[in-house]
Amino acid sequence: MALPVKFWALTLVFATVCIGSGDAFFFFLKPLADLGRYYDDKYNFVQPTYSNSQAKEIPEYDFIIVGAGSAGCILANRLSENARWKVLLLEAGPAESDLNNIPVLTTFVQNSNYNWADVAEAQNGSCWGMIDQRCSIPHGKGLGGSTLINYMLYTRGNPADFDRWAAMGNPGWSYDEVFPYFLKSERANLRGLENSKYHNSDGMVSVEFPPFRTNLAQTFVRGAREVGHKKIDYNGKSQLGVSYVQTNTINGMRQSAYRALIEPILATRPNLHVKANSRVTKILIDPNTKMAYGVTYSKNFRNYDVHVTKEVIVAAGSINTPQLLMLSGIGPAEHLKNIKVPVIQDxxxxxxxxDALVFNGLTFILNETGHSLLFDSRFQLHSIADYFHGQGPLTVPGGVEAIDFLQTSRAQQPGVPDIALVFSTGSLVTDGGLGLRNGKRIKASLYNKVYAPLETIKNDQWTASVVLLHPKSRGFLNLRNANPYNSPKIYTNYLSEDDDIETLLEGIKEAVRISKSPSMKRYDARVLGIPFPNCEQFELTDDDYWRCAIKTLSSTAYQQLGTSKMGPAGDPTAVVSPELQVHGLSNLRVADVGVVPTTISGQSAALSYMIGEKAADLIKQTWTR
Structure with missing residues (x-):
């Protein structure tokens, strides 16, 4: 069978990888963003229906959902099951493209128009290695939300995390109560776990092991086991140990929330309307009754009001949801008055x-080559052909292959990890300095001194990203002004608690210990020996050097939580009830990871799917009594 034009276009792209030119790689990537087509297993290409927004405008809906991320797509799917309910899903961003869907290109989509690309305010005690000491806050913008740009890791968290939620006054959110909602959406295809009671194979959201593994990743897993870490299913009975990553991919390709949950049903549900490039700027609320009755959104430079008969559900994420609530008069009264937004609810x-924090600066150099992702002998021109068959190195999400959950001496609860070591082949230079470096806003002076020299050496590299799962530091965000098109002011307050620094330091030491395991020793892996420019006063072997490095090159782990905190009416820190209804208002709910009241031992994507499933049932219970 003759291969389609698209095959040869993608082959041209990846030829540049094999040639080894980062600049050429980036240049040839650009056309991918405009291809916008999917394929089936026999190379039959189809153009998906991204939305039915051309349908006749309806003056009012039963439900309006703001944000087409994980939770928003789940809600649109579940609520539209009732053919009598008219549902509108509004999303500020565009439809996805093929650039989103190739897992190995994850670092590049961080710099695309699928990212809101917010930047935190300058930090005193962190982000020293970032431009203007301001860390990036990436979160997704488009049909699929952050599932368009994240690393696709599917990690639910620890059972004790959810039991803490319930103990904080949130009945219905204990592990036993939320576990069925994790299963409901999941369609697992995990070799070796086919009969596990902790997974489901009947849902719509694919969970699988990436089909490709480098020899180096396998050596890391063996090494972790040699120093005492068990091999586990981290979404199973125990979470302490090492595993290859479980990802939201299908046959090796990214599966966004929109593609999993909306595309399969859109043509058969005329009661569901989806509008992309439609930015909600205000929730319409009667100031006297405090009842939400619709939203204002902008599309193609025009504003539209659309009304609702039952509820407005905000599922725009931990940054955009609080921004929209405050723009609509729901927020800290003093702050809203200062920027001249009429206060409806304080x-x-x-x-x-x-915001879970990750230290990005622990890079190891090997004495060999041919083991990391881009230099694996299997990463050749035929890689693109393998990809079309759901195989090969292009299926690895941004180079991330394994994860090790561990407890440091500072852990608060037995059995609950406080550090995750994320193994990835390569380093900050693997993508030619064009993806990760730009996405994280790393200063040129730091990159050129420490990492640029690695571009010229042949030796393999691997990175242990050290993730702080339960930070004690807390931040906040405010509106910049009353203009809905201006980004909010985000104050992360990273590392404002010394305990966070010390916990990360223990995580670094454990990663180094794994690098000295018998299996890893054969590669003579050694920590990159070039000090950060601002930390040169310390010896690389000193704890103070690593404390300085942590403050220099730590950034977000892509899972902002808590900005619309869930809690009972008597909790002065809570925004929504355990039923996710905004306190003091009617017909308005929040259903995204912003409602999470405290830290979690996992990633936010799985969490968001669960919250969407539970919110859908809560809403159905309200309106079908």
Whole structure:
């Protein structure tokens, strides 16, 4: 069978990888963003229906959902099951493209128009290695939300995390109560776990092991086991140990929330309307009754009001949801008055920002080559053919292959990890300095001194990204002004608690210990020996050097939580009830990871799917009594 034109276009792209030119790689990537087509297993290409927004405008809907991320897509799917309910899903960003869907290109989509690309305010005690000491806050913008740009890791968290939620006054959110909602959306295809009671194979959201593994990743897993870490299913009975990553991919290709949950049903549900490039700027609320009755959104430079008969559901994420609530008069009264937004409900919106932190600067150099992803002998021109068959190195999400959950001496609860070591082949230079470096806003002076020299050496490299799962530091966000098109002011307050620094330091030491395991020793892996420019006063072997490095090159782990905190009516820090209804208002709910009241031992994508499933049932219970 003759291969389609698209095959040869992608082959041209990846030929540049094999040639080894980062600049050429980036140049040839650009046309991918415009291809916008999917394929089936026999190379039959189809053009998907991204939305039915050309349908006749309806003056009012039963439900309006703001944000087409994981939770928003789940809600649109579940609520539209009732053919009598008219549902509108509004999304500020565009439809996805093929650039989103190739897992190995994840670092590049961070710099695309699928990212809101917010930047935190300058930090005193962190982000020293970032431009203007301001860390990036990536979150997704488009049909699929952050599932368009994240690393696709599917990690639910620890059972004790959810039991803490319930103990904080949130009945219905214990592990036993939320576990069925994790299963409901999951369609697992995990070799070796086919009969596990902790997974489901009947849902719509694919979970699988990436089909490709480098020899180096396998050596890391063996090495972790040699130093005492068990091999586990981290979404199973125990979470302490090492595993290859479980990802939201299908046959080796990214599966966004929109593609999993909306595309399969859109043509058969005329009661569901989806509008892309439609930015909601205000929730319409009667100031006397405090009842939400619709939203205002902008599309193609025009504003539209659309009304609702039942509920407005905000599922725009931990940054955009509090921004929209405050623009609509729901938030800290003093702050809203200062920027001349009429106050409808005084609530601590935007407070309690929880952001798991990751230290990016632990790179190891090997004495060999041919083991990391781009230099694996299997990463050749035929890689693109393998990809079309759901195989090969292009299926690895941004080079991330394994994860090790561990407890440091500072852990608060037995059995609950406080550090995750994320193994990836390569380093900051693997993508030619064009993806990760730009996405994280790393200063040229730091990159050129420490990492640029690695571009000229042949030796393999691997990176242990050290993730702080339960930071004690808390941040907040405010509106910059009353203009809905201006980004909010985000104050992360990273590392404002010394305990966070010390926990990360223990994580670094454990990664180094794994690098000295018998299996890893054969590669003579050694920590990159070039000090960060601002930390040169310390010896590389000193703890103070690593404390300085942590403050220099730590950034978000892509899972902001807590800015619309869930809690009972008597909790002065809470924004929504355990039923996700905004306190003091009617017909308005929040259903995204912003409602999470405290830290979590996982990634936010799985969490968001669960929250969407539970919110859908809560809403159905309200309106079908």
């Amino acid at each position: 609530l601590p919106v935007g407070q309690n920002l929880i």
